[in-house]
Amino acid sequence: MTLPRSSGIVTAEWLCDHLGERGIIVLDATWAPKGTNPTADELYAAQHIPGARRFDIDHISDHASSLPHMLPTAEEFAAEAGLLGIGDDDLIVTYDAGGMASAAARVWWMFRVFGHDKVAVLDGGLPNWLANGRPMDRGAPSAPIPKSFLANFRPELVRDLEAVKSISENGGETLVDARAAGRFEGIAPEPWANGRGGHIPNSRSLPFTELVDPVTKTLLSVEQLRAKLTAAGAIDGPIVASCGSGVTACVIALALNHIGRPDIAVYDGSWAEWGLHTELPAATGPT
Numbered sequence: 001m002t003l004p005r006s007s008g009i010v011t012a013e014w015l016c017d018h019l020g021e022r023g024i025i026v027l028d029a030t031w032a033p034k035g036t037n038p039t040a041d042e043l044y045a046a047q048h049i050p051g052a053r054r055f056d057i058d059h060i061s062d063h064a065s066s067l068p069h070m071l072p073t074a075e076e077f078a079a080e081a082g083l084l085g086i087g088d089d090d091l092i093v094t095y096d097a098g099g100m101a102s103a104a105a106r107v108w109w110m111f112r113v114f115g116h117d118k119v120a121v122l123d124g125g126l127p128n129w130l131a132n133g134r135p136m137d138r139g140a141p142s143a144p145i146p147k148s149f150l151a152n153f154r155p156e157l158v159r160d161l162e163a164v165k166s167i168s169e170n171g172g173e174t175l176v177d178a179r180a181a182g183r184f185e186g187i188a189p190e191p192w193a194n195g196r197g198g199h200i201p202n203s204r205s206l207p208f209t210e211l212v213d214p215v216t217k218t219l220l221s222v223e224q225l226r227a228k229l230t231a232a233g234a235i236d237g238p239i240v241a242s243c244g245s246g247v248t249a250c251v252i253a254l255a256l257n258h259i260g261r262p263d264i265a266v267y268d269g270s271w272a273e274w275g276l277h278t279e280l281p282a283a284t285g286p287t
Contacts, residue, residue, distance in 0.1 A: 007257070007258045008108060008254050008258050009120055009121050009123040009254070009258060010093055010120045010121075010122060012128050012131075012134065015049075015093055015129075019049070019051065020051060023091055024093065025053065025084070025090045025092050025093070026049050026052040026053070026092075026093050026095070026122075027055040027093070027094045027095070028048050028096070028126075029055045029057065029095065029102065029104045029106065030096040030097040030098070030103065030126075031057055031058070031102045031103035031106075033191070040097075041054065041056075044140075045138060045139055046138060047130070047136045047138060048126070048136065048138075049135075049136065049137070050136065050137040051137070052137075053084050053085070053144060055084065055107050057069040057103045057110075059080075060072060060076075060077065062076075067245070067269055067273050068245045068246075068272055069106075070268055071113065071158065071268055074114055074151040074153045077114050078149045078151035079149075081114075082147050082148055082149040083144075084144060085144025085145050085146060085147050086149050087147035088116070089118070091119070092111060092118060092119040092120070093121075093122055094107040094108050094120070094122065095121065095122035095125045096125050097125065098125060098217075099124055099126075099212065099217025099218075100123075100124070100211075100212045101212070102125075104122065104125060105121055105247075105251045105253070106250045108120065108121045109157070109254075113153065113154055113158060114151035114152065114153060114154070115153070115154060116149075116151075121254060124216050125217055127216075127217045128217055156263070156265065157263075157265050157266065158265060158268055159240050159266070159267045159268070160267075160269065161269055161273055161274065161277070164240065164274065167240060168200050168202050169201075171202070173238040173239065173240050173265075174204065174233065174237060174238065174239045174240070175202065175204065175240050175242060176203065176205075176232065176234040176239060176241050176242070177199050177203050177204065177205050177206065177241075177242050177243065178206060178208040178241060178242070178243035178249045179199075179205075179243050179244055179271065180209070183244070184198075184199045184207075184286075184287075185284055186282070186284035186285070187284075190271070192270075192271050192272035192275060193271055193275025194275070196275040196276070196278070196282060197275075197282070198275075198282030199271070199283050200274055200282075200283070201281050201282075201283040203242065203287075204287045205286065205287045206228070206229070206252060208243070208249075208251035210228050211251060211255045212251070219254070219255060219258060220255075222258065225258060225259050226259055229255065229259070232287075234256075235256075235259075235261075238263075238265075239256065239261070239265070240264075240265045241264060241266050242266070242274075243270050243271065244270055245272040246267065246269065246272075249266045249267065253265075253266055
């Protein structure tokens with residue numbers, strides 16, 4: 001089975017036609033902050049796409065880091081993917097309960113970081129799936145039969161703190177922040193970095209919500225995406241996406257991939273890391 005095209009997304013119609021076919025793995029990547037009710041696992045149990053397996057970005061992460069859901073090692077990722085019954089030849093479709101607002105794009109990016117390109121996001125997520133009465137299931141996930149998964153780390157798709165410091169100070173790549181404008185400007189509450197607000201100096205603001213249709217929860221058309229990305233100055237040259245904790249930044253990477261830019265890097269630590277380093281500057285106000 002191959003993807004209909006290498007845009008990084010599949011439609012609900014396509015998935016419905018191919019659901020249950022051998023070699024297609026559906027992952028429920030719904031994420032919710034700690035203390036949120038219902039939890040992501042409870043949302044999955046309440047309703048999910050039939051056969052979908054749970055992918056928890058907090059569980060499949062670097063547990064040695066104090067930062068939220070940082071990338072694990074390639075060996076750790078390979079082991080966890082194998083336990084989910086994912087093999088090297090499987091085609092993966094990720095989705096979440098919030099449309100494009102949760103972690104489906106993060107999981108898409110994670111698989112690509114570890115060398116697996118047969119992965120796509122369900123456009124519009126669970127809301128779009130349910131909109132036309134498509135089937136759903138309930139209950140806890142069953143344990144799949146483990147497989148062997150080979151992970152090959154692609155460093156070009158990831159930026160760390162030192163790299164982003166250099167970009168902020170010296171340029172060479174465009175930093176694009178996916179958080180809401182108020183958080184970027186430092187005038188709205190910031191849930192990460194102990195509440196420290198603002199943004200990385202010399203970064204641009206492009207709230208990920210501007211790339212998503214507010215009704216259908218799907219990505220905008222290619223033409224609309226180009227217009228939004230061009231207006232934000234985030235379409236040409238090397239681009240690094242960031243956000244609060246490396247989740248919605250992946251929506252920017254997905255949108256750029258959808259228009260033919262598969263080379264977009266993500267700052268894994270994002271503001272949750274930068275903001276904690278009080279010796280580093282925090283800019284405020286608009287771009």
